Amino acid sequence: MGLLPQKKRMSMIEIEVKHLSKTFRQKDLSVDALCDISLSIEKGDIFGIIGMSGAGKSTLVRCLNYLERPSDGQVFIEGRELGTLSEKELRRERMKIAMIFQSFNLLSQKNSLDNICFPMQIQGKNRKEARERAKELLELVGLSDKAKSYPSQLSGGQQQRVAIARALACEPSILLCDEATSALDPQTTESILNLLKEINEKMGITIVIITHQMAVIQKVCNRVAIIENGHLVEHGSVMEIFEHPKSHAARELILRDAHGDISGAAAMVDEIHKGQKLRIVFSENSAYEPVISNMILQFGQPVNILGANTKNVGGVAKGDMLLQLPENREMQFKMENYLIERGLAIEEVND
Amino acid sequence: MNEQLWQLLGQDTLTTIYMTLVSTAFGYLVGLPLGVVLTVTDKDGISPHPLIYRIIDVITNIMRSIPFIILLMVLIPFTRFLIGKSYGPTATIIPLVISAAPYISRMVESSLTEVDKGVIEAARSMGASNWEIIFRVLLPEARISLIVGVTITLGTVLGYTAMAGTVGGGGLGADAKTYGYQRGNMIFLGWTIVILVVLFQIFQMTGMKIADMMDHRK
Numbered sequence: 001m002g003l004l005p006q007k008k009r010m011s012m013i014e015i016e017v018k019h020l021s022k023t024f025r026q027k028d029l030s031v032d033a034l035c036d037i038s039l040s041i042e043k044g045d046i047f048g049i050i051g052m053s054g055a056g057k058s059t060l061v062r063c064l065n066y067l068e069r070p071s072d073g074q075v076f077i078e079g080r081e082l083g084t085l086s087e088k089e090l091r092r093e094r095m096k097i098a099m100i101f102q103s104f105n106l107l108s109q110k111n112s113l114d115n116i117c118f119p120m121q122i123q124g125k126n127r128k129e130a131r132e133r134a135k136e137l138l139e140l141v142g143l144s145d146k147a148k149s150y151p152s153q154l155s156g157g158q159q160q161r162v163a164i165a166r167a168l169a170c171e172p173s174i175l176l177c178d179e180a181t182s183a184l185d186p187q188t189t190e191s192i193l194n195l196l197k198e199i200n201e202k203m204g205i206t207i208v209i210i211t212h213q214m215a216v217i218q219k220v221c222n223r224v225a226i227i228e229n230g231h232l233v234e235h236g237s238v239m240e241i242f243e244h245p246k247s248h249a250a251r252e253l254i255l256r257d258a259h260g261d262i263s264g265a266a267a268m269v270d271e272i273h274k275g276q277k278l279r280i281v282f283s284e285n286s287a288y289e290p291v292i293s294n295m296i297l298q299f300g301q302p303v304n305i306l307g308a309n310t311k312n313v314g315g316v317a318k319g320d321m322l323l324q325l326p327e328n329r330e331m332q333f334k335m336e337n338y339l340i341e342r343g344l345a346i347e348e349v350n351d
Numbered sequence: 352m353n354e355q356l357w358q359l360l361g362q363d364t365l366t367t368i369y370m371t372l373v374s375t376a377f378g379y380l381v382g383l384p385l386g387v388v389l390t391v392t393d394k395d396g397i398s399p400h401p402l403i404y405r406i407i408d409v410i411t412n413i414m415r416s417i418p419f420i421i422l423l424m425v426l427i428p429f430t431r432f433l434i435g436k437s438y439g440p441t442a443t444i445i446p447l448v449i450s451a452a453p454y455i456s457r458m459v460e461s462s463l464t465e466v467d468k469g470v471i472e473a474a475r476s477m478g479a480s481n482w483e484i485i486f487r488v489l490l491p492e493a494r495i496s497l498i499v500g501v502t503i504t505l506g507t508v509l510g511y512t513a514m515a516g517t518v519g520g521g522g523l524g525a526d527a528k529t530y531g532y533q534r535g536n537m538i539f540l541g542w543t544i545v546i547l548v549v550l551f552q553i554f555q556m557t558g559m560k561i562a563d564m565m566d567h568r569k
Contacts, residue, residue: 067475094478105473108568109491119477121487150567170477 013076014174014206015041015064020073022059022230033059034230037073041223043173046200046207048221048238050214050253056230057210061176064208065097066090077174095123098167102179104159106151106166112138113147116166123170130169137165141195157188164195168203175199177209181216193220214253218242226250276332277306278323281345291342292323295335301326303335352538359526360539364546366440367522370512371550374444375505378451385411385452386459387485393464397471397481407456414453419511422450423518443512443520451508458504462496463489495566502558506551513547523547 022034041047062068116134141161181189225235228249304324325332392400430445431437516524531540
C-alpha cells in the first residue's frame with residue numbers, strides 16, 4: 001500500500017481509540033471497566049456504542065474527551081493524542097467535542113438563552129455575539145419562543161433540545177451523546193434522533209451515540225460497536241450487524257428490542273429478516289396439537305412468530321397467527337405443506 | 352420604663368443589628384472561601400486534595416466544638432491585641448466572626464455539595480476550568496441554598512450577640528443583663544426579648560423572601 005492513499009484515509013478518521021483500558025481502583029478492589037478497546041470513527045459518522053447497563057459504554061464515551069483518563073491506551077482526536085496534551089490544551093480540545101447527557105444537565109438557575117451562552121462565555125466570546133448565536137441555535141432546535149424559559153418550565157424533550165443547542169454553540173466537530181434519549185418517551189426520542197441526524201447532515205458533525213436501545217442505533221447510526229463487560233465484542237456497519245449478528249451480546253440486544261423496548265422495534269426486526277411471511281388460520285377442524293412447536297422440532301429450523309390472535313375454545317385454538325419462515329425457499333415449501341397436512345388454512349403474505 | 356430606658360433600647364437595637372450584620376459579613380469573608388475549598392478538595396470534589404481537606408476539616412470541627420461563651424473568654428487577649436480593647440460592640444465582632452466562620456464554611460460546603468454532579472460534568476465537558484466551575488456553576492447554582500444559609504447564620508449570630516453582651520459586649524444582651532436582670536426590671540427584660548424576636552423574624556422573612564424570588568427551579 002502506498003503512502004498517499006493511507007495518508008488520505010488517516011485524515012478521514014475523526015476519533016481513533018487504540019488499546020484503551022480503564023481500571024477503577026478502590027483500595028484493594030479494582031474493577032476493569034474497559035479492556036483493550038480499539039476502534040475508529042470516521043468524519044461524518046453517526047457511530048453507535050451499545051451495550052447493557054454496566055457494560056462500560058458510558059466510561060468509554062468519557063474517555064473520548066478525557067473526562068475519564070484511560071488507564072492504558074490512547075485516544076486520538078483528529079490525529080492529536082489527548083494523553084499528550086496539557087490540562088489547558090485538553091480544555092481547549094474539549095470545546096470541539098460537545099456532549100449531551102441523559103439528564104440534560106442544564107444550569108437550573110439560568111434560562112434557555114443563558115444556558116446556550118454558557119459554553120461561549122467559557123470560550124471567551126463577547127456577550128452580544130454569544131446572545132445572537134444562542135438565538136440562532138434556539139431557532140435551529142425549534143424553541144425560539146422558549147428563550148426566557150428556565151429548565152424547570154420545559155419538558156424533557158425541550159430540555160434536551162436546549163442542551164443540543166448549547167452543545168452546538170462552540171461549533172464542535174464531534175458530538176457525544178450519552179444515553180441522550182433514554183429519559184424520553186418514544187415520540188420525543190424519535191424527534192430528538194431526527195434532530196441529531198439533521199445536525200449530522202447539515203453541519204457534518206461526527207456524532208457518537210451511547211445507548212442501550214437497539215432501535216436508536218437502527219434509526220440513526222451508520223456504524224455500531226457492541227460493548228459487553230468492558231470488551232468490544234463486535235463492530236461494523238449497522239446493517240451488517242443486524243443481519244448477521246455474530247456475538248451473543250448483539251443477538252440479545254436485537255432480540256430484547258424486538259419485544260417492544262421502543263415503538264417500531266418489531267417492524268424494524270422484520271424488515272431485516274427477509275424471510276417469507278405466512279398467515280395461518282386456525283379453524284374448527286384443526287386438531288388440538290402444538291402444531292408450530294412440532295413443526296420446528298421436525299425441521300430443526302426456527303420460525304418467528306410476528307403476531308398472534310388466538311383463543312382457546314373447548315381445547316381448540318381458534319384465530320390466526322403470523323409466522324415468518326426461514327429464508328431457504330425449499331424449507332418454506334416443506335413447512336407450508338406440513339401445515340396444510342395438519343388441516344390449517346395458510347396464505348403467503350407479501351408487503 | 353422611662354424615656355431614658357426607651358432611648359437605650361432603641362440605641363442598643365441598632366448596636367445589635369450592627370454586630371450581627373458585620374459579624375456575619377466578616378464570617379462569610381472567611382467561611383465562604385473555606386467552604387469552597389472544602390467542597391473542591393473533598394474526595395468527590397472537582398480537585399480532590401485529601402491533605403488540605405483534612406486540615407480544614409479538623410480545624411473547623413475543633414472550632415465548632417468550643418462553646419461560644421468559652422471562646423469569648425479565650426479570645427480576650429487576641430481581641431485586645433487586634434482592637435486595643437476587649438469590650439464593646441466592635442471588640443465582640445472578633446469572637447463572633449471566629450465562631451461563625453467554621454459554622455458558615457460547613458453550611459457553604461453542604462450547599463455546594465448539593466449542586467447536581469451532572470451539571471458540573473457538563474461544564475467540564477465544555478472545557479471549563481476549575482475556577483470557572485466554582486464561579487460559574489457551583490456558586491450560581493447553589494445560590495438559593497447559600498441565601499438560606501445566610502438567613503440561618505444571621506439568626507444564630509443574633510443569638511450569640513446577646514450572649515456576648517452579657518460579658519461586656521454591648522447591645523441588647525448587655526442591656527437585658529444590666530438594666531433588666533440585675534435591677535429586677537422584668538418589663539425591660541421583656542422588651543429586649545420582644546425586640547430580639549422581631550429582629551429574628553425580620554432576618555428570616557427577608558432572607559426567605561429573597562431566596563424564593565431568586566429561585567428558578569420551579
